[in-house]
Amino acid sequence: MRQSSLVVVANRLPIDDSTTPDGACEWRRSPGGLVSALHSPLRQTPATWVGWAGGTGPAPALPDVDGVRMHTVPLTADDLRDHYEGFANATLWPLYHDAVEQPEHHRRWWEAYQRVNQRFAAAAAEVAEPGAVVWVQDYHLQLVPGLLRALRPDLRIGFFLHVAFPPPELFMQLPRRAELLRGMLGADLVGFQRAQAAHNFAQLADRVLGLPATDHRIAVDGRIVRVGSFPVSIDTTEMTALVERPDVADRASRLRRDLGSPEHVILSVDRMDYTKGIEQRLKAYSELIADGHVKVRDTVLVQVAVPSRERVGQYQILRERVEREVGRINGEFGRVGEPAIHYLTQPFDRAELAALYRIADVMAVTPLRDGMNLVAKEYVAARVDDTGALLLSEFAGAAAELPQAYLVNPHDLEGLKQGLLAALRARPEQVRERMQAMRTHLRQHDIHAWARSYLSALDQDSTLLSRLGTT
Ligand code: ADP
Ligand code: G6P
Numbered sequence: 001m002r003q004s005s006l007v008v009v010a011n012r013l014p015i016d017d018s019t020t021p022d023g024a025c026e027w028r029r030s031p032g033g034l035v036s037a038l039h040s041p042l043r044q045t046p047a048t049w050v051g052w053a054g055g056t057g058p059a060p061a062l063p064d065v066d067g068v069r070m071h072t073v074p075l076t077a078d079d080l081r082d083h084y085e086g087f088a089n090a091t092l093w094p095l096y097h098d099a100v101e102q103p104e105h106h107r108r109w110w111e112a113y114q115r116v117n118q119r120f121a122a123a124a125a126e127v128a129e130p131g132a133v134v135w136v137q138d139y140h141l142q143l144v145p146g147l148l149r150a151l152r153p154d155l156r157i158g159f160f161l162h163v164a165f166p167p168p169e170l171f172m173q174l175p176r177r178a179e180l181l182r183g184m185l186g187a188d189l190v191g192f193q194r195a196q197a198a199h200n201f202a203q204l205a206d207r208v209l210g211l212p213a214t215d216h217r218i219a220v221d222g223r224i225v226r227v228g229s230f231p232v233s234i235d236t237t238e239m240t241a242l243v244e245r246p247d248v249a250d251r252a253s254r255l256r257r258d259l260g261s262p263e264h265v266i267l268s269v270d271r272m273d274y275t276k277g278i279e280q281r282l283k284a285y286s287e288l289i290a291d292g293h294v295k296v297r298d299t300v301l302v303q304v305a306v307p308s309r310e311r312v313g314q315y316q317i318l319r320e321r322v323e324r325e326v327g328r329i330n331g332e333f334g335r336v337g338e339p340a341i342h343y344l345t346q347p348f349d350r351a352e353l354a355a356l357y358r359i360a361d362v363m364a365v366t367p368l369r370d371g372m373n374l375v376a377k378e379y380v381a382a383r384v385d386d387t388g389a390l391l392l393s394e395f396a397g398a399a400a401e402l403p404q405a406y407l408v409n410p411h412d413l414e415g416l417k418q419g420l421l422a423a424l425r426a427r428p429e430q431v432r433e434r435m436q437a438m439r440t441h442l443r444q445h446d447i448h449a450w451a452r453s454y455l456s457a458l459d460q461d462s463t464l465l466s467r468l469g470t471t
Contacts, residue, residue, distance in 0.1 A: 003129035004048040011140035013051035033374045040235035041451035082112030088140040097275040097369040121147035146186030158458040159187035163371040165197035189458045193397040195229040236446045239381035242354040251355035263298040267360035271308040277366040277410040284416040357382035366410040372397035389423035404434035
């Protein structure tokens with residue numbers, strides 16, 4: 001087994017086994033922000049990525065992806081049901097997102113979570129060279145830092161949570177709260193998207209485990225664990241280069257024409273997830289049409305909602321409700337050749353997404369709760385001419401960094417409608433000023449700055465950084 005000096009451990013590998021309608025296996029980029037975030041800083045580094053390739057059955061042998069070695073961890077059908085769909089996505093995911101859907105608790109799910117975390121820890125232990133840095137990602141693998149430390153005390157272990165981390169009142173509902181906290185404390189550095197999340201974690205370590213934090217440091221079993229916030233970002237250079245490509249400009253012009261060359265294009269791009277506030281947004285939009293504030297003739301909404309976690313009940317219900325509502329709105333307000341909403345559920349390649357960002361006069365990103373939301377940042381990076389208004393939920397992590405967006409509370413329907421109208425009607429100078437400020441921020445806080453700041457905090461002698469080429 002070849003070993004690496006940097007090992008990333010995430011539930012998902014960057015490529016996913018998506019079976020085509022005719023049954024053929026096809027490898028595609030995996031969905032979601034975690035893969036978008038890690039892809040660029042790891043490119044062409046001597047790293048190994050340990051993760052699941054989608055599907056069940058034996059682990060496929062995968063080729064390197066952009067120079068990064070893939071090490072596949074298999075999941076059985078039971079693991080998929082009880083670990084991924086169960087504990088990760090029907091217990092932790094809803095709980096961490098303000099319990100906007102009811103979290104479920106089943107003892108069998110917890111057993112699967114432990115078993116799968118153990119398997120990931122064993123895989124990481126196998127591929128990490130002596131003294132390596134191992135960077136564990138996200139809520140599926142919170143026990144891995146502790147399990148890995150027991151197997152390989154020589155390693156430097158980091159943990160980063162990509163999603164929101166809840167206040168103590170919510171986290172305390174978890175029957176196995178102490179084990180989850182202990183698992184994370186197996187790391188040398190526990191990172192979150194926001195300072196508030198890091199604070200919640202420190203409070204919980206004290207309340208549940210009696211381990212108080214001093215100056216963002218917690219003493220555990222004779223070691224010091226540091227806790228901090230590291231807001232994740234995007235590859236702004238890559239997005240800028242993409243939108244400036246002539247073929248992307250052509251695609252954008254074609255798209256705008258195909259939409260009937262409207263005066264305003266509003267765009268939303270989400271995974272089909274109840275945290276994203278899709279239903280609330282559709283309701284606000286349909287009321288604006290019904291009230292006569294928005295005319296379907298000159299304004300179109302493009303809603304991209306790529307299906308996600310499709311076997312989890314709450315996601316199935318959401319998709320049915322969204323599709324019913326889109327049908328109702330189009331039936332009521334659309335005309336032949338002029339739907340009120342262009343609804344797309346396909347995954348797009350990066351160039352197609354960039355073309356969509358290019359034509360969006362208003363980008364509506366209104367989650368009920370989101371750890372960060374990279375779509376909002378991608379849109380800002382794509383607006384190379386400083387035009388375009390970003391409508392952004394106060395409950396997305398990105399709002400703390402992009403206060404010049406049109407900020408809204410998505411739970412407040414009237415506020416959401418007013419925010420959308422303000423973004424649609426904003427004067428060009430005002431839009432430009434706001435966009436310039438957001439773009440300046442993002443240029444300085446891109447994904448390379450994120451990886452650099454996390455890894456330099458983790459690996460204090462910084463030998464790793466020079467190898468990564470992120471310095
Ligand atoms: P989450 O991680 O919860 O899905 P983010 O907004 O942080 O939310 O990240 C979503 C990522 O997935 C972004 O990089 C976005 O470009 C990508 N994405 C979303 N929808 C699609 C789609 N239909 N096709 C391809 N990529 C998509
Ligand atoms: C979020 C999570 C990621 C996850 C992604 C897609 O970004 O933080 O860990 O990979 O959603 O979800 P999925 O369930 O398809 O992996």
